[in-house]
Amino acid sequence: xxxxxxxxxxxxxxxxxxxxxxxxxxxxxxxxxxxxxxxxxxxxxxxxxxxxxxxxxxxxxxxxxxxxxxxxxxxxxxxxxxxxxxxxxxxxxxxxxxxxxxxxxxxxxxxxxxxxxxxxxxxxxxxxxxxxxxxxxxxxxxxxxxxxxxxxxxxxxxxxxxxxxxxxxxxxxxxxxxxxxxxxxxxxxxxxxxxxxxxxxxxxxxxxxxxxxxxxxxxxxxxxxxxxxxxxxxxxxxxxxxxxxxxxxxxxxxxxxxxxxxxxxxxxxxxxxxxxxxxxxxxxxxxxxxxxxxxxxxxxxxxxxxxxxxxxxxxxxxxxxxxxxxxxxxxx
Amino acid sequence: xxxxxxxxxxxxxxxxxxxxxxxxxxxxxxxxxxxxxxxxxxxxxxxxxxxxxxxxxxxxxxxxxxxxxxxxxxxxxxxxxxxxxxxxxxxxxxxxxxxxxxxxxxxxxxxxxxxxxxxxxxxxxxxxxxxxxxxxxxxxxxxxxxxxxxxxxxxxxxxxxxxxxxxxxxxxxxxxxxxxxxxxxxxxxxxxxxxxxxxxxxxxxxxxxxxxxxxxxxxxxxxxxxxxxxxxxxxxxxxxxxxxxxxxxxxxxxxxxxxxxxxxxxxxxxxxxxxxxxx
Numbered sequence: 001x002x003x004x005x006x007x008x009x010x011x012x013x014x015x016x017x018x019x020x021x022x023x024x025x026x027x028x029x030x031x032x033x034x035x036x037x038x039x040x041x042x043x044x045x046x047x048x049x050x051x052x053x054x055x056x057x058x059x060x061x062x063x064x065x066x067x068x069x070x071x072x073x074x075x076x077x078x079x080x081x082x083x084x085x086x087x088x089x090x091x092x093x094x095x096x097x098x099x100x101x102x103x104x105x106x107x108x109x110x111x112x113x114x115x116x117x118x119x120x121x122x123x124x125x126x127x128x129x130x131x132x133x134x135x136x137x138x139x140x141x142x143x144x145x146x147x148x149x150x151x152x153x154x155x156x157x158x159x160x161x162x163x164x165x166x167x168x169x170x171x172x173x174x175x176x177x178x179x180x181x182x183x184x185x186x187x188x189x190x191x192x193x194x195x196x197x198x199x200x201x202x203x204x205x206x207x208x209x210x211x212x213x214x215x216x217x218x219x220x221x222x223x224x225x226x227x228x229x230x231x232x233x234x235x236x237x238x239x240x241x242x243x244x245x246x247x248x249x250x251x252x253x254x255x256x257x258x259x260x261x262x263x264x265x266x267x268x269x270x271x272x273x274x275x276x277x278x279x280x281x282x283x284x285x286x287x288x289x290x291x292x293x294x295x296x297x298x299x300x301x302x303x304x305x306x307x308x309x310x311x312x313x314x315x316x317x318x319x320x321x322x323x324x325x326x327x328x329x330x331x332x
Numbered sequence: 333x334x335x336x337x338x339x340x341x342x343x344x345x346x347x348x349x350x351x352x353x354x355x356x357x358x359x360x361x362x363x364x365x366x367x368x369x370x371x372x373x374x375x376x377x378x379x380x381x382x383x384x385x386x387x388x389x390x391x392x393x394x395x396x397x398x399x400x401x402x403x404x405x406x407x408x409x410x411x412x413x414x415x416x417x418x419x420x421x422x423x424x425x426x427x428x429x430x431x432x433x434x435x436x437x438x439x440x441x442x443x444x445x446x447x448x449x450x451x452x453x454x455x456x457x458x459x460x461x462x463x464x465x466x467x468x469x470x471x472x473x474x475x476x477x478x479x480x481x482x483x484x485x486x487x488x489x490x491x492x493x494x495x496x497x498x499x500x501x502x503x504x505x506x507x508x509x510x511x512x513x514x515x516x517x518x519x520x521x522x523x524x525x526x527x528x529x530x531x532x533x534x535x536x537x538x539x540x541x542x543x544x545x546x547x548x549x550x551x552x553x554x555x556x557x558x559x560x561x562x563x564x565x566x567x568x569x570x571x572x573x574x575x576x577x578x579x580x581x582x583x584x585x586x587x588x589x590x591x592x593x594x595x596x597x598x599x600x601x602x603x604x605x606x607x608x609x610x611x
Contacts (some may be wrong), residue, residue, distance in 0.1 A: 002428075084421065212443070215428075216435050222384055222415035227488065228408025228436035273424040273468075 005277035012284035071245040073286020076260025078242035089260035090246035094155030098129030099250035108169035119251035126247035183309020199248035258316020340390035351548035365539035382413035408436035412490040420469040433487030455486035475506025
């Protein structure tokens with residue numbers, strides 16, 4: 001592990017905690033940062049509405065944003081490591097779209113389905129698209145580039161499927177689906193937090209356990225097999241982990257784009273290429289990104305709220321183009 | 333007694349067999365060079381020995397056990413393989429790369445121990461890469477990069493090391509840098525080394541045993557002096573060549589002058605089909 005990891009990780013956590021407090025303090029009903037902290041820990045404060053505003057409204061929403069950022073940072077890192085391609089992320093590969101298509105179909109077609117089915121539907125959809133990519137791109141040895149192309153194609157097809165559902169669905173159902181698709185943590189409650197938490201508790205530590213396998217797979221299939229990695233099995237487990245984390249975020253808040261792309265890049269820039277350090281750093285930076293994006297979305301043109309998925313896309317899309325250009329230059 | 337050998341080994345991709353019913357013995361404690369024209373199956377054989385390619389028929393053995401039945405991690409503790417022109421992810425340092433060689437010696441519960449650290453430092457020292465340990469791989473020269481990969485394979489601490497064209501894309505000085513390193517490893521550490529080499533003179537200079545292949549078959553094997561003769565060069569490579577002796581080391585040295593006999597005819601009259609046959 002890189003020597004910089006403990007310091008960088010501490011700084012990232014500190015910045016994230018600050019962003020969290022700031023996030024909960026701003027809004028139509030501003031609360032001073034110290035009072036936010038006091039309220040969270042149920043200490044006496046000046047404002048009588050503080051407990052309701054912070055602990056009922058803003059804290060669960062902020063925590064959902066944080067878990068989404070953590071999951072996306074780790075999911076993106078795994079996907080970039082497995083594909084050996086810095087352009088991979090759950091959104092670009094169509095994993096998020098797969099989750100989205102199933103959920104929109106559930107909302108528009110089945111209609112009366114209880115919302116507790118949404119995470120499962122998202123997971124199934126994400127898994128189907130991941131399976132298609134896995135089968136098509138790893139059939140004859142590994143080809144990172146082929147995987148990206150197949151993923152982008154699959155994302156386009158799946159997104160078209162979502163459009164189709166939206167076009168033919170009942171207006172009220174479509175509206176429900178659209179709000180969810182926008183990638184916002186607006187109105188997320190403790191229930192949403194508790195629904196998301198188990199996925200994070202299971203799959204984030206699993207990703208950490210598999211960090212060394214990811215390192216070795218990152219050297220290419222032949223080298224990995226020569227080093228004694230059971231490639232199909234370990235790669236499958238890592239992909240499963242990445243898909244589960246991505247699907248859980250889509251189920252919680254729709255597609256929040258480009259976080260899985262940006263966080264691993266920033267992490268590698270800060271702590272090098274060893275995934276034992278990159279995974280937690282990317283997780284911390286993903287958390288910071290989404291909490292900040294939510295903060296920006298809520299304040300930049302208040303009282304109107306922008307979904308945090310829109311904010312991350314505004315930052316992420318140019319970043320993606322920059323990476324694309326950089327890679328094009330590199331291959332010439 | 334040879335630890336590594338094959339019996340009626342048939343290897344190929346999809347349905348097409350590239351080598352058929354091959355029996356080879358790799359002498360222990362020596363450097364063996366696999367030579368032959370493009371498409372002769374030398375790299376395929378190496379991949380088969382390293383369980384990167386499963387046999388269609390027949391068996392490759394290590395110490396009497398079928399290589400494909402040895403648990404992959406266990407095999408990785410005894411046999412290392414450096415594939416042709418591997419690529420490292422951007423920003424990975426030499427030390428981080430070499431540390432990956434410890435993978436087969438670690439488990440989820442036993443992540444990084446003192447002997448791992450020692451093996452990495454030793455591999456860095458032997459390959460002369462200690463001073464570059466904290467440099468990213470992508471900032472190194474071709475020869476240094478290849479030495480870093482060899483160091484990774486060394487950190488694996490296997491008695492047998494297989495290398496697929498370790499000098500490809502390297503210039504002359506870097507080729508010598510890599511080949512003399514392999515010689516030193518063999519001499520000082522007693523490692524058994526099997527390498528696919530393109531340049532026959534590299535094989536005679538740096539290997540004690542040569543296996544010459546053509547069309548998936550072994551045409552000759554033995555010491556460089558026994559194997560490298562004008563007849564063999566005609567037979568295996570289809571070239572008219574003279575074999576001299578290296579004034580410093582006495583090993584055979586070949587100089588090819590022209591394509592030989594039928595080969596020359598084929599190339600001149602039907603170049604397309606010859607080229608297609610090689611591809």
